[in-house]
Amino acid sequence: DIPFYHKIKNYGSSALVGAVGVGTIFSNSKAPLDFNPQNSLEFYFYTLDSQTHGHSTFSFGPGITFRNLGLTGGNAMSLAEDGRISVAPFQGGALKVSKLRVFSINAPLLYSYDFGGGFGFTLGPVVNLNTGSSIVNKYEQGGDKQKDKYKRVHCNLITVDAMFQLNLKYFSIYAKYSPMNLMDKKYWPEFTTWSIGIAPF
Numbered sequence: 001d002i003p004f005y006h007k008i009k010n011y012g013s014s015a016l017v018g019a020v021g022v023g024t025i026f027s028n029s030k031a032p033l034d035f036n037p038q039n040s041l042e043f044y045f046y047t048l049d050s051q052t053h054g055h056s057t058f059s060f061g062p063g064i065t066f067r068n069l070g071l072t073g074g075n076a077m078s079l080a081e082d083g084r085i086s087v088a089p090f091q092g093g094a095l096k097v098s099k100l101r102v103f104s105i106n107a108p109l110l111y112s113y114d115f116g117g118g119f120g121f122t123l124g125p126v127v128n129l130n131t132g133s134s135i136v137n138k139y140e141q142g143g144d145k146q147k148d149k150y151k152r153v154h155c156n157l158i159t160v161d162a163m164f165q166l167n168l169k170y171f172s173i174y175a176k177y178s179p180m181n182l183m184d185k186k187y188w189p190e191f192t193t194w195s196i197g198i199a200p201f
Helices: none
Strands: 009-011 014-027 041-053 056-060 063-071 075-079 085-089 094-116 119-141 144-151 158-167 172-178 193-199
Touching (some): 075 119, 094 158
Antiparallel strands (some): 009 014, 014 193, 041 056, 056 094, 075 085, 094 119, 119 144, 119 158, 158 172, 172 193
């Protein structure tokens, strides 16, 4: 069952499932908007209602996802007066990190197959309602820690991810591919993302 069949409490033919995952985000963004996977993470939490028939399980339900994509190397993102995003070397001090943050409400629709013994796989689409986005620049100036934040930085309202999860006995390994642009390309350079991570419980 998905995603953690060893933790499902059954109610007849259905089950309530909680899933937590954390992973690294990769992108095909080009310099100077060159996101660093070592500084780009996502966290998701799904609560799924599952219907099981033999070895197969169909699950759907709400969830949330936080995505953080980080720039390092001295470049910083900022919001220009016309609403466009500019990326340039940071001039305000010693830059620690420049991050794009996106919050999404999710609607996963997933299929799982259980081979037995706690092993199986899960796959399906995840619809994202991207409700919030911001840019946060953290830096030091005169020995003091500073932070600049730009809100509502033009994410696309709806995107769809393709998710695959390998369910092992005590944890799962997942991969998500996002073929749609997370950010509005009228204001951002065009790029797509994918992520790989683990779901420990």
